[in-house]
Amino acid sequence: MTHTTATPPIPTLEDWQHWTLVMGRAQQMLMETWAEGLKSGAAAPKTTADPMGWLTAGAAAWSKGLEAWGQALAETQRATEVKDRRFAAPEWRENPVFDTIRQSYLAISDQLLKGVDTVEGLDEQARHRLRFATKAFVDAMSPSNFALTNPQVLKKTVETRGENLLQGLRHMLDDIKAGQMTQTAKGAFEVGRNLATTPGKVVKQTPLYELIQYTPVTGTVLQTPLIIFPPWINRFYILDLTPEKSFVRWCVENGISLFMVSWKSADDSCKDVGLDDYVVRGQIDAIDTVRELLEVESAHVIGYCVAGTTLAATLAYLQAKEQAEKVKSATFFTAQVDFEHAGDLKLFLGDDTMGLLEQLTAESGYLDGRYMAATFNLLRGRDLIWNYVTNNYLLGEQPAPFDLLHWNSDVTNLPSAWHRNYLETLYKGNKLAQCGGISVDGVPIDLKAVGTPCYVQAGREDHIAPPESVWKIMDHFAGPKRFVLAGSGHIAGVVNPPSAGKYQHWVNDSDAGTLEEFVAGATEHKGSWWPDWLGWLKAQDPVEVPAKGARVPGGGKLKALEDAPGSYVKAR
Numbered sequence: 001m002t003h004t005t006a007t008p009p010i011p012t013l014e015d016w017q018h019w020t021l022v023m024g025r026a027q028q029m030l031m032e033t034w035a036e037g038l039k040s041g042a043a044a045p046k047t048t049a050d051p052m053g054w055l056t057a058g059a060a061a062w063s064k065g066l067e068a069w070g071q072a073l074a075e076t077q078r079a080t081e082v083k084d085r086r087f088a089a090p091e092w093r094e095n096p097v098f099d100t101i102r103q104s105y106l107a108i109s110d111q112l113l114k115g116v117d118t119v120e121g122l123d124e125q126a127r128h129r130l131r132f133a134t135k136a137f138v139d140a141m142s143p144s145n146f147a148l149t150n151p152q153v154l155k156k157t158v159e160t161r162g163e164n165l166l167q168g169l170r171h172m173l174d175d176i177k178a179g180q181m182t183q184t185a186k187g188a189f190e191v192g193r194n195l196a197t198t199p200g201k202v203v204k205q206t207p208l209y210e211l212i213q214y215t216p217v218t219g220t221v222l223q224t225p226l227i228i229f230p231p232w233i234n235r236f237y238i239l240d241l242t243p244e245k246s247f248v249r250w251c252v253e254n255g256i257s258l259f260m261v262s263w264k265s266a267d268d269s270c271k272d273v274g275l276d277d278y279v280v281r282g283q284i285d286a287i288d289t290v291r292e293l294l295e296v297e298s299a300h301v302i303g304y305c306v307a308g309t310t311l312a313a314t315l316a317y318l319q320a321k322e323q324a325e326k327v328k329s330a331t332f333f334t335a336q337v338d339f340e341h342a343g344d345l346k347l348f349l350g351d352d353t354m355g356l357l358e359q360l361t362a363e364s365g366y367l368d369g370r371y372m373a374a375t376f377n378l379l380r381g382r383d384l385i386w387n388y389v390t391n392n393y394l395l396g397e398q399p400a401p402f403d404l405l406h407w408n409s410d411v412t413n414l415p416s417a418w419h420r421n422y423l424e425t426l427y428k429g430n431k432l433a434q435c436g437g438i439s440v441d442g443v444p445i446d447l448k449a450v451g452t453p454c455y456v457q458a459g460r461e462d463h464i465a466p467p468e469s470v471w472k473i474m475d476h477f478a479g480p481k482r483f484v485l486a487g488s489g490h491i492a493g494v495v496n497p498p499s500a501g502k503y504q505h506w507v508n509d510s511d512a513g514t515l516e517e518f519v520a521g522a523t524e525h526k527g528s529w530w531p532d533w534l535g536w537l538k539a540q541d542p543v544e545v546p547a548k549g550a551r552v553p554g555g556g557k558l559k560a561l562e563d564a565p566g567s568y569v570k571a572r
Helices: 013-039 059-074 096-116 124-140 151-160 163-178 247-253 275-294 306-320 344-348 351-361 369-379 381-394 403-409 416-428 515-520 530-540
Strands: 200-205 209-214 220-222 226-229 258-263 299-304 327-333 454-459 481-486 504-507 523-526 544-546
Touching (some): 124 381, 151 163, 163 381, 209 247, 209 275, 226 306, 247 258, 258 275, 275 299, 275 306, 306 327, 327 530, 344 369, 344 416, 351 416, 369 381, 481 530
Parallel strands (some): 226 299
Antiparallel strands (some): 200 209, 209 258, 504 523
16 A cells, blocks of 8 residues: 655745735735824834734744643643633644644643742732733733634635735724724624613713613502612613613513613713712712602612722711611622722732823823723633634634624723722722721711612622622621622623523522632522512512603603713713
């Protein structure tokens, strides 16, 4: 039996002409981008003679390092086979070269990450920083991120004769001009068209927020209305995405008189906005507005993430002012009041970061939301950065339409002084957790005095507000509390409609003193935690009233200013 080895075809003159044309087109795109930048005073891009060099960066390191890494492989056990979508293509296993690259990468990555725990002389904070930096390096150096070490990219390049690389370069240049990586198909979603479409009206506008009142769809509604305070670092419609995912629509369909605060994206008029504004002229003003409009004594309130942090200060302020009866109950979505175990965001609080924030906001008085978005993307770099480097820039593909990622990219500007104060006082100083550590409008705040009934939701896999950090609410508030641990993380753990049948949640009706005790005695329930919360909310005040008069937007003292979702959510 004889064996024949296929000889690669010799490139023809036409082939060389084609690839020369590809390189020329790439160079032209770079020059056109530079020319456009000159109009706004931008400097010329620093490029090499090879405009496609960015596509192959790192490949040399992989090929030259395979021999050394092969020796390291011999000293370690073969990397455990785990599901990793970066290497899902069959070529990563069927081709011996790419299988070796994959196995080498996984083995060395595993050794690097394990090595963090063996470094001597580090305190826990320093080890946490090293672990995060190591993971970021490992994710960045994945062979899937480089054209010459990714078999899918090589295959696509041959099939399209380089068009994928040109398209990827075009995507990258467009993102550079926008200052933000594209994570979802452009034009697929629009606020007011297929996002944030629950019917309602804006009934009040202040320099800080708009108040949206939603139209009831049931004959009767709960007597006590509900006001949602979304985080001011994001657009409110995370809770009103497509209709099938909308928490807002679900609440209205379940007979809740619902109001939503839509915060203004900061501009130069917001440079002096601070904690007092978000508590007194934001949350308390909205509560008083709704109470007066509906002629009720109190309202239910929800605080999501950082809005939950300020909601805690609001409750303590009202308690100190002997006005706690204004709030019937408070619900906290993945919110923190004690930042001792606040997670990976604390890694971005060093002097260099704070100094950079000062430089970025010195003239405008506000922080461009794209910087905050980039920070959150870094917390999940593999999914929110490198996944799109491969898909958008190397394969030249458009990302799939995804409403949640459209929202994630729809950034909000932040008042710079308040943003820095929030990081310094709460994250670094943990002053909110200290009795009298902060004051609101001159009133010292004491969380342990809060007696308002509270529902506390945390996400089991939350990397922004870890469940052990959220749990600390249970240690501070004095009133009745219910804690629920939801499957998934900071967003999917909250936005999980019952109809989806996804994830699970855990409840524990015993008096658990710690999160560990809660988990040990918890009962797992399949699906969304929303019905559990609704049952708890109705138990606070089950009385219903006809859905008419002031319960209909524009039907009371406050006239409708415009249709929901309003103007502030669309401001850029």
